[in-house]
Amino acid sequence: xxxxxxxxxxxxxxxxxxxxxxxxxxxxxxxxxxxxxxxxxxxxxxxxxxxxxxxxxxxxxxxxxxxxxxxxxxxxxxxxxxxxx
Numbered sequence: 001x002x003x004x005x006x007x008x009x010x011x012x013x014x015x016x017x018x019x020x021x022x023x024x025x026x027x028x029x030x031x032x033x034x035x036x037x038x039x040x041x042x043x044x045x046x047x048x049x050x051x052x053x054x055x056x057x058x059x060x061x062x063x064x065x066x067x068x069x070x071x072x073x074x075x076x077x078x079x080x081x082x083x084x085x
Contacts, residue, residue: 004034015077023059027077030056038065038072055080059071 019027033040034054041054041063054061062076 006031007071007073009073011076011079012077026056028060030054030061034063034072062083
């Protein structure tokens with residue numbers, strides 16, 4: 001992506017490894033969208049207040065915006081039907 005505004009937590013590597021090539025392309029496009037506009041996703045409500053969800057077809061990215069630090073932390077990549085635990 002050419003910058004370091006997007007940060008991935010370690011466990012996202014496992015999520016990434018479980019994705020098919022087509023799904024990885026969807027995630028990369030979603031990351032570009034989030035990088036350009038962090039509020040492109042949907043804010044979540046209690047008990048997940050402060051987190052955001054972005055859908056890329058059947059995939060969901062869960063993230064947190066660190067406004068003061070000016071970056072976004074991707075916490076989870078999952079298929080939308082799966083839980084986000």
